[in-house]
Amino acid sequence: xxxxxxxxxxxxxxxxxxxxxxxxxxxxxxxxxxVWKHMNELKKDGYEIEAVxxxxxxxxxxxxxxxxxxLQWGLDTAWIGQQLYxxxxxxxxxxxxxxxAKQGKPHGTVVIADEQVKGKGRMxxxxxxxxxxxxxxxxxxxxxxxxxxxxxxxxxxxxxxxEMVAAESTLDPQIKWPNDILVNHKKVSGxxxxxxxxxDRIQYIVLGIGMNVNQDAVDLPPAIAHxxxxxxxxxxxxxxxxxxxxxxxxxxxxTYDQFIDKGFEQVKAKWEHYGYxxxxxxxxxxxxxxxxxxxxxIESDGALRAKRDYxxxxxxxxxxIHWGExxxxx
Amino acid sequence: xxxxQEIREIIKLIDQSNIDExxxxxxxxxVKMKKHQGQVVTTPVQQGQPVQAEQPEPQSAPAAPAREQxxxxxxxxxxxxxxxxxxxxxxxxxxxxxxYASPSxxxxxxxxxxxxxxxxxxxxxxxxxxLFNEIEAEVSGEIVEILVEDGELVEYGQPLFRVKSx
Numbered sequence: 001x002x003x004x005x006x007x008x009x010x011x012x013x014x015x016x017x018x019x020x021x022x023x024x025x026x027x028x029x030x031x032x033x034x035v036w037k038h039m040n041e042l043k044k045d046g047y048e049i050e051a052v053x054x055x056x057x058x059x060x061x062x063x064x065x066x067x068x069x070x071l072q073w074g075l076d077t078a079w080i081g082q083q084l085y086x087x088x089x090x091x092x093x094x095x096x097x098x099x100x101a102k103q104g105k106p107h108g109t110v111v112i113a114d115e116q117v118k119g120k121g122r123m124x125x126x127x128x129x130x131x132x133x134x135x136x137x138x139x140x141x142x143x144x145x146x147x148x149x150x151x152x153x154x155x156x157x158x159x160x161x162x163e164m165v166a167a168e169s170t171l172d173p174q175i176k177w178p179n180d181i182l183v184n185h186k187k188v189s190g191x192x193x194x195x196x197x198x199x200d201r202i203q204y205i206v207l208g209i210g211m212n213v214n215q216d217a218v219d220l221p222p223a224i225a226h227x228x229x230x231x232x233x234x235x236x237x238x239x240x241x242x243x244x245x246x247x248x249x250x251x252x253x254x255t256y257d258q259f260i261d262k263g264f265e266q267v268k269a270k271w272e273h274y275g276y277x278x279x280x281x282x283x284x285x286x287x288x289x290x291x292x293x294x295x296x297x298i299e300s301d302g303a304l305r306a307k308r309d310y311x312x313x314x315x316x317x318x319x320x321i322h323w324g325e326x327x328x329x330x
Numbered sequence: 331x332x333x334x335q336e337i338r339e340i341i342k343l344i345d346q347s348n349i350d351e352x353x354x355x356x357x358x359x360x361v362k363m364k365k366h367q368g369q370v371v372t373t374p375v376q377q378g379q380p381v382q383a384e385q386p387e388p389q390s391a392p393a394a395p396a397r398e399q400x401x402x403x404x405x406x407x408x409x410x411x412x413x414x415x416x417x418x419x420x421x422x423x424x425x426x427x428x429x430y431a432s433p434s435x436x437x438x439x440x441x442x443x444x445x446x447x448x449x450x451x452x453x454x455x456x457x458x459x460x461l462f463n464e465i466e467a468e469v470s471g472e473i474v475e476i477l478v479e480d481g482e483l484v485e486y487g488q489p490l491f492r493v494k495s496x
Contacts, residue, residue, distance in 0.1 A: 148486065151460075198466075
């Protein structure tokens with residue numbers, strides 16, 4: 001059922017001009033009436049379809065309002081988003097996925113909201129997630145890994161987001177350790193991961209992605225305007241949120257599968273390619289100590305490598321980094 | 331009933347002997363010892379009064395923090411301090427990271443000393459690379475001691491809480 005609808009969209013998309021009802025019914029092996037019914041369903045989900053006598057159908061515009069259906073139809077993935085839930089407004093997509101995880105929902109379940117009223121940031125700092133302007137989603141993962149490897153998944157996710165931005169625009173995204181996405185030194189996306197684990201086994205991970213997409217400068221809270229931005233502000237173009245989500249999910253699936261299969265090496269290389277201020281000096285604060293260091297890359301376990309002036313290389317797992325001008329403090 | 335001192339003597343003797351296995355029973359208290367690769371292992375078994383069996387003084391270097399289990403059954407490794415805390419389980423950190431006692435700075439700690447916890451109670455968060463790991467107690471009992479401070483960096487396998495299990 002779902003695949004007929006998806007095939008129908010594919011056929012319409014791949015046809016330059018119009019495609020007749022007869023052709024569609026033959027290609028999909030369904031009746032003309034069924035084709036017509038599918039067309040009506042598509043319209044309900046926001047597709048604008050032109051029907052011309054003797055010529056057939058053509059998609060004139062895609063829905064800008066996202067729905068679980070429209071997201072899933074163009075997805076083409078093996079496991080991610082096979083269960084996908086879309087809400088107009090939620091408190092936090094993270095909380096919903098936690099619930100779903102406890103109810104036994106499968107690996108790859110995705111929850112997306114147009115608006116979050118209690119979006120979670122680091123240590124419950126609020127993430128401003130206004131209506132329809134960005135991507136607020138959480139993904140349920142059940143990786144066959146020990147908990148010590150889990151942070152690698154958050155770094156992996158950062159590379160997926162950076163790649164998506166680089167592929168879809170002329171922007172030059174960077175990853176600020178561990179996993180903020182910056183464009184022109186301003187944060188456009190953040191990742192927050194929560195995990196339930198035993199000592200040797202991950203029960204599940206809730207991977208939260210927040211991305212400022214179509215906000216204008218006025219939509220961003222003034223308090224963060226100097227350090228946050230949106231893809232639209234930086235690129236000067238409106239982004240199709242639905243396609244952006246699909247692109248993220250597709251790339252995530254491929255990258256994740258490769259990582260599970262082949263390990264972290266490739267992710268590490270990509271991360272370092274996008275790494276922010278790698279090779280530059282920063283100030284680092286831990287509980288006991290504040291010191292200057294040169295960032296030199298990441299470890300195979302995702303820890304940040306910082307070289308002290310006298311040569312010693314420290315591995316950082318959790319630290320406040322003062323990024324200096326442009327970048328803001330973590 | 332054997333005294334700790336006596337158990338220690340026996341351990342020493344067995345350790346120096348060729349005996350692989352030793353068991354002793356008296357008044358319902360059983361002590362069993364088995365050698366594994368030259369190490370002496372004591373296994374106190376059910377008994378009326380609790381005997382705090384001492385582990386052999388670490389003539390072999392103490393093993394790295396238990397990798398395989400979050401809750402280690404660790405009899406006191408040293409002589410008990412006077413007024414010692416009575417505990418039999420430790421909750422350890424499954425990864426390197428920052429220890430957070432509460433879900434956010436303006437909220438109360440997940441647990442405090444004296445709290446009762448269940449297996450699935452969240453007792454703290456350990457954060458590394460923006461990955462927030464909610465640590466569950468995995469044991470049911472009373473938190474008798476909190477070994478780390480909010481915001482402290484903890485190591486893999488580092489004990490975070492001492493628990494008197496039910």
